[in-house]
Amino acid sequence: MPNDYIVKPVYKALQVLLCLGEERREMALSEICHRVGLPKTTTFRYLQTLSACGFVTHDPNTDLYRIGLRIWALGQMAREPLQLRELALPAMRELRNRFNETVNLGVLDGREIVYLDMVESRRSLRMQAQLGGRDPVYTTALGKAMLAFLPEERWVEHLPVRLTPRTAASYGSIGGLRDELRRTRERGYGLDDGENEEGARCIGAPIFNQDGEVIAAVSLSAPEARMSERTFTEAAAAVIQTAAVISQRLGHDH
Amino acid sequence: MPNDYIVKPVYKALQVLLCLGEERREMALSEICHRVGLPKTTTFRYLQTLSACGFVTHDPNTDLYRIGLRIWALGQMAREPLQLRELALPAMRELRNRFNETVNLGVLDGREIVYLDMVESRRSLRMQAQLGGRDPVYTTALGKAMLAFLPEERWVEHLPVRLTPRTAASYGSIGGLRDELRRTRERGYGLDDGENEEGARCIGAPIFNQDGEVIAAVSLSAPEARMSERTFTEAAAAVIQTAAVISQRLGHDH
DNA sequence: ACAGCTGTTTCTTCTGGCGAAACGAGGTTC
DNA sequence: GAACCTCGTTTCGCCAGAAGAAACAGCTGT
Numbered sequence: 043m044p045n046d047y048i049v050k051p052v053y054k055a056l057q058v059l060l061c062l063g064e065e066r067r068e069m070a071l072s073e074i075c076h077r078v079g080l081p082k083t084t085t086f087r088y089l090q091t092l093s094a095c096g097f098v099t100h101d102p103n104t105d106l107y108r109i110g111l112r113i114w115a116l117g118q119m120a121r122e123p124l125q126l127r128e129l130a131l132p133a134m135r136e137l138r139n140r141f142n143e144t145v146n147l148g149v150l151d152g153r154e155i156v157y158l159d160m161v162e163s164r165r166s167l168r169m170q171a172q173l174g175g176r177d178p179v180y181t182t183a184l185g186k187a188m189l190a191f192l193p194e195e196r197w198v199e200h201l202p203v204r205l206t207p208r209t210a211a212s213y214g215s216i217g218g219l220r221d222e223l224r225r226t227r228e229r230g231y232g233l234d235d236g237e238n239e240e241g242a243r244c245i246g247a248p249i250f251n252q253d254g255e256v257i258a259a260v261s262l263s264a265p266e267a268r269m270s271e272r273t274f275t276e277a278a279a280a281v282i283q284t285a286a287v288i289s290q291r292l293g294h295d296h
Numbered sequence: 297m298p299n300d301y302i303v304k305p306v307y308k309a310l311q312v313l314l315c316l317g318e319e320r321r322e323m324a325l326s327e328i329c330h331r332v333g334l335p336k337t338t339t340f341r342y343l344q345t346l347s348a349c350g351f352v353t354h355d356p357n358t359d360l361y362r363i364g365l366r367i368w369a370l371g372q373m374a375r376e377p378l379q380l381r382e383l384a385l386p387a388m389r390e391l392r393n394r395f396n397e398t399v400n401l402g403v404l405d406g407r408e409i410v411y412l413d414m415v416e417s418r419r420s421l422r423m424q425a426q427l428g429g430r431d432p433v434y435t436t437a438l439g440k441a442m443l444a445f446l447p448e449e450r451w452v453e454h455l456p457v458r459l460t461p462r463t464a465a466s467y468g469s470i471g472g473l474r475d476e477l478r479r480t481r482e483r484g485y486g487l488d489d490g491e492n493e494e495g496a497r498c499i500g501a502p503i504f505n506q507d508g509e510v511i512a513a514v515s516l517s518a519p520e521a522r523m524s525e526r527t528f529t530e531a532a533a534a535v536i537q538t539a540a541v542i543s544q545r546l547g548h549d550h
Numbered sequence: 551a552c553a554g555c556t557g558t559t560t561c562t563t564c565t566g567g568c569g570a571a572a573c574g575a576g577g578t579t580c
Numbered sequence: 581g582a583a584c585c586t587c588g589t590t591t592c593g594c595c596a597g598a599a600g601a602a603a604c605a606g607c608t609g610t
Contacts, residue, residue, distance in 0.1 A: 045344055045345075045348055046559090047340065047341045047344035047345070047558090047559095048341075048344060048345050048348060049305050049309065049341050049342060049345045049597090049598070050567095050596095050597080050598090051303050051305040051306050051567065051568095051597095051598085052305050052306050052309040052342060052345045052346070053345050053348065053349065055303065055306040055309075056345070056346070056349040056351060057349075059370070060349070060366075060370070063369075063370040063373045064373070066373050066375070067375075070587080070588090071587075071588065072586080072587060072588080081568075081569050081570085082569085082587090082588080082589095083568070083569055083570085083589090083590090084567085084568065084569070086301065086588075086589075087301045087302075087303050087567085087568090088303060088306060090299050090301035090302065091299075091301070091302050091303045091306045091307050091310070092306070092310070094299055094302055094307065095307065095310040095311075095314070096405060096406065097310060105587080105588070108374075108375075109370065109371075109373060109374045110374075111374070111376075111377065111403065111405050111410055112314075112405070113367065113370050113371050113374060114371035114372075114374045114377050114428065115317075115371070115410055115428030115429075115430070116313070116314070116317040116363065116367050116371065116428070117363075117367050117368035117369070117370065117371025117372065117428070118368075118371065118426075118427045118428030119317045119318070119320050119363060119428060120362075120363045120364075120365070120367060120368045121320070121321075121362075122365075123365065123368050149365065151350060151365050151366070152350065156365055156369055172372075173372045174368065174369030174370070174371070174372030174373060175369070176369070300590090301589090301590095303566095303567070304566075304567085304598090305566095305567085305598065305599095324556080324557090325556085325557060326555090326556065326557080335599075335600050335601085336557080336558095336600085337558090337559095337599070337600055337601085338598080338599060338600070340557075340558075341598085341599090359556080359557065
């Protein structure tokens with residue numbers, strides 16, 4: 043809460059809402075207040091308020107709360123994700139079909155990337171992300187692809203103070219990561235070699251808007267067993283190509 | 297605000313959020329506070345708080361606010377709409393293909409229905425709803441189809457005290473509407489004959505869950521010029537059939 | 551340069567949010 | 581079946597902190 047203008051009741055109520063969303067399931071009052079660390083009475087009041095606005099639904103029989111319809115509907119009103127998805131989908135499908143591996147579309151949001159859309163591999167062993175789900179910027183190919191093409195002085199706002207490695211392969215130091223980001227910029231694609239998920243290899247490439255700013259990225263994710271050196275170089279070129287096609291549809295020339 | 301447990305700051309902040317969503321566009325602080333009728337300072341603080349949680353995005357260049365990514369992502373975490381959509385889509389497509397008219401899927405939410413999904417007609421003159429958009433229960437075929445199959449004592453909670461006719465064809469009195477709802481139950485489908493939108497004719501049928509409760513409805517919407525008496529009876533049967541297929545996939549037997 | 555907009559900051563007032571504790575309704579155990 | 585949990589709801593008094601007026605600052609256009 044770095045801001046002086048935070049209205050605490052609002053902030054805390056939003057935490058309650060986020061808690062309900064992150065868990066993806068119905069929750070009891072006691073569980074929620076436990077999880078967000080708020081007194082029972084307060085949490086109760088917030089839930090009443092949230093549910094009065096349709097942001098939360100309360101089942102009177104089971105006494106459980108869940109995310110309300112209104113949130114979903116509000117989300118449908120957000121322009122950018124939907125527009126971008128529509129534009130990107132055909133190219134993403136093509137990429138998936140060519141390699142039969144999962145293709146993801148993501149954007150930066152603070153220190154995380156958010157999965158906007160995905161086209162899944164048809165194989166039974168496949169990478170699978172959650173629509174609207176989040177992963178750290180610095181452990182994912184998507185994140186690194188976007189970060190690398192941002193001015194270096196803006197890197198800090200998308201990175202935590204301390205890197206907490208998710209897997210054995212994750213970067214442990216900011217210094218090492220910065221070097222990797224510079225290499226990423228030169229290569230033109232971001233790489234995740236088991237840094238986010240053990241045994242998964244992803245290639246991500248940046249998508250630019252009309253003004254030449256990175257606004258998103260696409261990635262191809264596969265189990266490393268299916269990513270031999272040969273398919274890898276081929277895939278990297280294809281991912282960059284896919285990102286370029288989408289950028290073009292956004293009005294980015296060159 | 298019928299509830300004693302409403303926390304006003306939270307409630308008002310949510311109104312700000314809803315305002316931003318309903319308008320479907322970026323808005324300036326002054327416009328928002330004007331629209332929700334809150335003092336500038338207060339609105340400013342709410343927006344700061346909302347944006348600290350990612351619910352709202354603030355463009356520092358233009359000083360405009362818009363719905364944040366987090367809302368969209370949260371919406372993706374809501375189970376029911378997504379599950380139902382997935383289940384219903386194939387049957388909806390079939391219905392659209394048969395008549396080449398727009399098919400909608402909706403649920404009740406208070407006194408409104410919310411459009412969960414749609415499959416559009418391919419003709420240039422066609423009905424078009426907004427995903428996540430809302431219409432009154434009592435002017436739509438979807439709404440009436442659901443209401444009719446709810447116990448009569450629950451009708452009141454989904455109806456306003458005074459009906460405000462949207463078109464010349466809309467019902468003006470609760471009494472007349474109640475009769476229409478009873479007829480709807482007997483017929484098996486809800487009818488909207490230009491009550492929601494001039495010149496549009498819709499047929500809606502209820503979808504039941506495993507326990508035999510109405511949880512949604514599908515509708516077929518067409519310009520009245522294309523809904524002759526003959527196609528109409530055919531369409532009504534088809535909509536009911538479609539709803540039944542979806543109900544079945546939800547585990548409703550019979 | 552000035553007027554008329556923005557959004558941001560400060561400050562003082564007093565409202566209404568807070569949480570402990572009491573209450574009551576199920577459900578479980580012995 | 582009584583005693584005992586545990587969970588959601590209600591009450592109530594206190595004082596943190598939300599609110600809004602007003603001053604401030606940063607634009608844009610005339």
